[in-house]
Amino acid sequence: MPLETAPAAGTAPAATTTTRTAARERAARNRRLSVYGARIAVLLGFLGLWELCARTEVIDPFNFSQPSRIWDQIWQWVTHGTAQGSLGEQIGYTLYEALTGWVIGVTGGVLLGIALGRIRFLADVFGPYIKVLNAIPRIVLAPIFLIWFGLGPASKVASAVVLVFFPVFFNAFQGAREVDRNLVANARILGANNRKVTVQVVIPAATTWIFTSLHVSFGFALIGAIVGEYIGATKGLGLLVAAAQGTFNAAGVYAAMTILAVVALLTEGLLTFAEKKLFRWKPADSGDGR
């Protein structure tokens, strides 16, 4: 009899632990599902309310448009193209301008930021000028760039560059300044000269700072390109907004905004992916934001 009860007593706690783990997993899954469910419910509720208010004329659909019209507008652009050409071409133009501006702005910002962060003399000479330039509300430069560079992509790239450059520059500068002194001292003792300290210690240490600014600055690059297009262009999403506004087509403005938001989210996702690849050396849960 005891021989029989012993294994039974042994299996019972094991069984309860597995059921408990399973229960915990189930609870976690349910929680995730309910979060997603609630998110969708909020979106549907918002769109539904908007649609309802517009149909019952609580709000004026001419000014505020309504989700169904916006969707129709997007669908029409997708299937029949816009007045300026196919929708893909408009998105491509805007992305091209934003990306070019972003790359130029980031490159310039990083190079100058690191250089000024490392070389005291340069920082002392250029510091005040950079502060003055930063104090200018740079978005007002867009019309000037339009005059300088014309209706083509160059003027949009330029406004994206000036928006992107400063946040990246300041972060790179700060990052180069705040490198752990111990790391620099260690590298010097181990035999690194100034150039090697910059390339192999300061730049890697500053990448965390720089990457923080890359997220924000891609948004700025898009803003620069869109505003540039809005003021004057032959192609692009900003032009779509301007054209829709010019014809009192509120649905067109919202439709272009929706497309922009999707494009911005996708590029943001790509950037996060690249960041994860690049920062394998960091502890897993930092920067998660949770």
Place this chain on the structure above:
Amino acid sequence: MSTTPAIELTGATKRFRTPSGALHTAVRDLDLTVAQGEFVAVVGPTGCGKSTTLTLVSGLEEPTEGEARVYGEPVRGIDPRVGFVFQQDAVFPWRTVLSNVMAGPRFRGVPAAEARERARDWLNRVGLGAFEDRYPHQLSGGMRKRVALAQTFVNDPDILLMDEPFSALDVQTRALMSDQLLELWAGTGSSVVFVTHDLDEAIALADRVVVMTAGPATVKEIFTVDLPRPRTVEAVRLEPRFVELYREIWASLGEEVRITRERGAGRAA
């Protein structure tokens, strides 16, 4: 081996300007000689300027007055014969363990293959051969310290400066690391200056123990540790001579610790 001392500090004084603009004397009129192959431990009250002594020898800082000499030559910039193990973690967090240990030889222009081979050899000696692909954040504090040791030893330094290298570790790990350090050092014939605030550690490791005064630091007394080598930290602690030395040195050091504490209390009041 010639009789030129490995390290000579003569009348070395170092003053810093504090952020508030006042002059702070960290080290005052310091005379210290370390023979070739000698292991010297420097003890003193916290914040008295022990670490500054090391930065003067390493060339990271220049003395305000007096002179620091390495093998008879005045220190001008960082000497390639010097290795330095820092108090805080100074391994590069974005490099793997192997790449961290390779850093020194690579900085000095050794070809990658040879640097890798030497780095692997030292990693095996500190017992981290299986961890070469890890990043520092994946290691424990003791393992990171061993990476730092390998990183320093791979350059074959003739002079090894250590600034409270094990102070952040727990007591058991510290004893293990001390033994490992003695083992690694035994084969090299390099001279060591080991700064610590732990008198146990100082006596167990060193040939001579230098007691510093309360800041600004200068040499107060020097004790010769006549315990036989090879030593292991746990065993040497139990010897009567160790206890005797401890009592003797503590009589000298304790007074300085008291002075520092009273000053701190006076400042707080």
